[in-house]
Amino acid sequence: MRCGVVGGGVFGVATAWEFARRGHQVDLFERDCIPAPLAAGTDISKAIRLEYGPEVERYAPLVERAFERWTEVERQTGERIL
Secondary structure (H helix, E strand, O other): OEEEEEOOOHHHHHHHHHHHHOOOEEEEEOOOOOOOOOOHHHOOOOOOOOOOHHHHHHHHHHHHHHHHHHHHHHHHHOOOOO
C-alpha cells in the first residue's frame, strides 16, 4: 500500500517509520527541513508518563510499546533519539 504522512515532526516521522517497517511505500510531507526547528517535538522539556488518570489501563501498555519501538529505532539507526 502507498501511504502519505503529512507532518515530519516526531509523530509524523514515527508513523512513516512504522508504515515502512510494515512494508508500505511511504511519502512524508513536511513544509520545513527535518527536524523542523519550530516543531513542538524539538522542545527539550518533554516527558512521557505511564499514567494519565482513569485511562491508565488502556494508555500504559501503548506507552510501553512505544518505548520498545523507540529502542528498536535507536538500535537500527545507531542514534540516541529518546
